[in-house]
Amino acid sequence: MDVVIGRVAKAHGITGELSVDLRTDSPEVRFAIGAVLAARLRDGASRSLTVAAARPHAGRLLVRFEEVLTRDVAETLRGTLLLADTADLPPTGDPDEFYDHELEGLAAVLLDGTQVGTVLEIAHGAGGELLVIRREGGGELLVPFVREIVPQVDVRGGRVVLDPPDGLLDEA
Incomplete structure (x- = not known):
């Protein structure tokens, strides 16, 4: 089962960087360099994206993917949901925390x-x-x-x- 860990809000800059609204408490793990994420595009299509870089910015995460090299390509990903498999999620370790x-x-x-x-x-x-x-x-x-x-x-x-x-x- 897949769970949403982020949603692409918009393109940022001219090099294909994306501004991502987070839906995970562990962005440093989910968006680590080399992590491969499933992406569900607005039209329902799916593809894989590999994290090349990630950094916090203004309450969001700025992410560069190896497959996204220009702003034009980044613009096509607006609204894309970034997914992780729930089987890959670590236990929370706290009985009062839930995914x-x-x-x-x-x-x-x-x-x-x-x-x-x-x-x-x-x-x-x-x-x-x-x-x-x-x-x-x-x-x-x-x-x-x-x-x-x-x-x-x-x-x-x-x-x-x-x-x-x-x-x-x-x-x-």
């Missing part, structure tokens, strides 16, 4: 067991992570992924338990 793919698909329930929906994905933002939950009756719900609101994550049991403050689950 996004471990949470996607889990049932979201209240403390009393009431079904709320299913975790679609984890949205990463400057303010922290949000669980994107597809509601049972339709629509989506954003829930801050903090211990006070999500007191229990049971990956083996297939659920996350929510203890939302008043109003969080109200329809907009």
Whole structure:
């Protein structure tokens, strides 16, 4: 199974360097020189890309791939998802840390067991992570992924338990 570790935001400079939004906690491992990444292009096509260089810049990672030598080629990769095989991911070593793919698909329930929906994905933002939950009756719900609101994550049991403050689950 593949997991998204980054998304190409835009070309940077004239030598084919790419600005990448990270979706991994270990960019130094995932984007190490020589690492070969699977890439899913916007049109659904796939290809492999080999990391030639990577460096942090303005909250993103600037990456050069051996196969991308010009800005024109880099521009064609805008929106490309960079993937890693989940079998290659090291264990987190912390019972309170999870990979996004471990949470996607889990049932979201209240403390009393009431079904709320299913975790679609984890949205990463400057303010922290949000669980994107597809509601049972339709629509989506954003829930801050903090211990006070999500007191229990049971990956083996297939659920996350929510203890939302008043109003969080109200329809907009």
